[in-house]
Amino acid sequence: MTPTNGTGTHGAVLQDTEPEDGSAVVELRNAGKAYGNIRALHGVNLTVRPGQVTCVLGDNGAGKSTLIKIISGLHQHTEGEFLVDNTPVRFTTPRDALDKGIATVYQDLATVPLMPVWRNFFLGSEMTRGPWPLRRLDIEKMKKTADHELREMGIVLDDLEQPIGTLSGGQRQCVAIARAVYFGARVLILDEPTAALGVKQSGVVLKYIAAARDRGLGVIFITHNPHHAYMVGDHFSVLRLGTMELSASREQVSLEELTNHMAGGTELAALKHELAQVRGVDVEELPEEEDLTAPVATAPEGSA
Numbered sequence: 001m002t003p004t005n006g007t008g009t010h011g012a013v014l015q016d017t018e019p020e021d022g023s024a025v026v027e028l029r030n031a032g033k034a035y036g037n038i039r040a041l042h043g044v045n046l047t048v049r050p051g052q053v054t055c056v057l058g059d060n061g062a063g064k065s066t067l068i069k070i071i072s073g074l075h076q077h078t079e080g081e082f083l084v085d086n087t088p089v090r091f092t093t094p095r096d097a098l099d100k101g102i103a104t105v106y107q108d109l110a111t112v113p114l115m116p117v118w119r120n121f122f123l124g125s126e127m128t129r130g131p132w133p134l135r136r137l138d139i140e141k142m143k144k145t146a147d148h149e150l151r152e153m154g155i156v157l158d159d160l161e162q163p164i165g166t167l168s169g170g171q172r173q174c175v176a177i178a179r180a181v182y183f184g185a186r187v188l189i190l191d192e193p194t195a196a197l198g199v200k201q202s203g204v205v206l207k208y209i210a211a212a213r214d215r216g217l218g219v220i221f222i223t224h225n226p227h228h229a230y231m232v233g234d235h236f237s238v239l240r241l242g243t244m245e246l247s248a249s250r251e252q253v254s255l256e257e258l259t260n261h262m263a264g265g266t267e268l269a270a271l272k273h274e275l276a277q278v279r280g281v282d283v284e285e286l287p288e289e290e291d292l293t294a295p296v297a298t299a300p301e302g303s304a
């Protein structure tokens with residue numbers, strides 16, 4: 001269900017230009033970004049299609065935040081092209097991205113902890129009723145809609161009146177995902193949604209990432225964790241020091257290869273060698289050196 005009247009202007013606006021053939025909604029072609037003399041991102045190719053999860057992996061400082069900021073309208077690219085629905089764009093504010101249906105769920109979630117769940121669901125896009133100047137918040141409708149939308153995504157909460165701050169981190173992520181879906185996002189950018197979560201909670205969030213994908217959204221899932229990425233990903237892009245080191249579809253890369261790539265095969269092999277010299281450190285569980293340094297196929301450009 002999508003919003004009709006009275007939902008304000010802050011949610012992502014549903015576009016009626018959904019590509020029918022699974023073609024790219026968002027595409028970066030040789031894109032890059034320099035902050036003054038610092039080149040944070042260079043030569044990056046990324047394709048986001050409806051109904052697919054594109055995972056962007058990378059260690060600290062790899063350029064993940066810079067990439068998100070370009071797509072979500074916080075920063076502009078300084079190299080290459082950024083296309084939405086095959087048309088080159090240059091967003092100047094996050095509002096431009098939202099207008100194209102690109103919603104970002106940041107790690108801090110921008111919620112008001114003491115406000116009820118339903119109130120946070122509509123924060124900044126409240127439903128109202130009655131004519132001006134007697135217009136008031138339509139509390140009943142907001143509660144009912146939030147409840148319906150959360151259930152549609154398979155999220156069942158005991159009480160929507162409870163302050164959102166009392167939910168677990170995973171539940172809050174799920175509410176944010178359901179909210180973006182309701183407000184008509186076509187592309188959902190998730191900034192390390194499982195980073196601060198335990199195993200069970202991460203599983204719950206991964207389930208809703210899959211639910212958003214099944215509802216036809218293109219998802220960009222930013223993560224450090226190759227295991228989480230592999231559970232839901234259709235395509236994997238690994239950034240290292242601002243460049244894209246690997247771009248491969250699920251068929252082209254195994255979890256083991258992805259993990260080795262993320263770990264930085266050569267560095268980990270060197271670390272294993274060093275750790276082997278330290279008494280009391282068991283290096284048996286680490287992969288063999290030849291596995292760590294084995295090259296992984298990089299998909300040809302445009303095969304995303």
Ligand SMILES: Nc1ncnc2c1ncn2[C@@H]1O[C@H](COP(=O)(O)OP(=O)(O)OP(=O)(O)O)[C@@H](O)[C@H]1O
Nearest residue numbers: 035038039040058059060061062063064065066067
């Ligand atoms: N506003 C800025 N001004 C100057 N340099 C920046 C700025 N933002 C990021 N950088 C640099 O760009 C590079 C990429 O940073 P970015 O934050 O995109 O990486 P990241 O993969 O998101 O890292 P993390 O996981 O630690 O957040 C880093 O070397 C960083 O120091």
